[in-house]
Amino acid sequence: MLHRQDDQLTRHTAQALMAVLERYDLDRDAAGLRAGLLRATERLRAAPDLYQLGVKREGNHINNSKYLYYDGQLQITLDELPHGMKIPAHDHGIWEALILCSGRVTHTVYERADDGNTDGYADLRIIEDRICSPGDIAMVVPPADIHAFTALPGDRTFAMTIIGGKYADTRRYYSVESKSYVVRTPKALRESGALETSA
Numbered sequence: 001m002l003h004r005q006d007d008q009l010t011r012h013t014a015q016a017l018m019a020v021l022e023r024y025d026l027d028r029d030a031a032g033l034r035a036g037l038l039r040a041t042e043r044l045r046a047a048p049d050l051y052q053l054g055v056k057r058e059g060n061h062i063n064n065s066k067y068l069y070y071d072g073q074l075q076i077t078l079d080e081l082p083h084g085m086k087i088p089a090h091d092h093g094i095w096e097a098l099i100l101c102s103g104r105v106t107h108t109v110y111e112r113a114d115d116g117n118t119d120g121y122a123d124l125r126i127i128e129d130r131i132c133s134p135g136d137i138a139m140v141v142p143p144a145d146i147h148a149f150t151a152l153p154g155d156r157t158f159a160m161t162i163i164g165g166k167y168a169d170t171r172r173y174y175s176v177e178s179k180s181y182v183v184r185t186p187k188a189l190r191e192s193g194a195l196e197t198s199a
């Protein structure tokens with residue numbers, strides 16, 4: 001019985017998210033989108049067995065990632081962000097919303113300040129830099145679909161991530177200081193050992 005209720009909650013969340021996204025397609029109201037994503041996921045984020053839901057997914061940068069919902073156009077995942085692991089600035093080719101469920105995360109959003117015409121060169125400008133706590137939402141939306149984040153010590157850190165489609169197969173990974181980028185698959189980056197952790 002409990003299982004059936006949980007299935008319905010996930011489905012109802014996905015349906016509510018679809019309505020939010022359809023509205024955003026029409027009005028392009030970014031503030032409305034943020035509020036709608038929070039509202040649509042509120043009950044699921046508060047579910048007592050949230051961390052038992054979902055099926056294992058091969059995470060892009062992390063090991064503990066689960067699909068809560070996926071239909072090729074909408075994806076909801078639950079991701080544990082290891083403390084101290086610096087996820088370097090990267091893009092997605094698509095918008096992404098990250099809603100913190102537990103723990104704390106430093107989260108920085110960038111946009112390109114250069115014209116994008118020189119291969120390997122990128123001048124990034126910070127447009128948002130903050131510490132997210134449970135219930136906070138961080139969004140990366142093209143052309144500002146570049147972000148970097150690090151989970152802070154304390155409680156285990158879980159984020160619900162929502163994307164409206166499919167990630168690009170390859171991403172740009174940026175070095176902000178040297179104003180450069182490389183193109184990698186997330187798996188290649190992870191297996192290269194380039195993701196630092198101080199935890």
Ligand SMILES: [Fe+2]
Nearest residue numbers: 090092096147
């Ligand atoms: Fe990302």
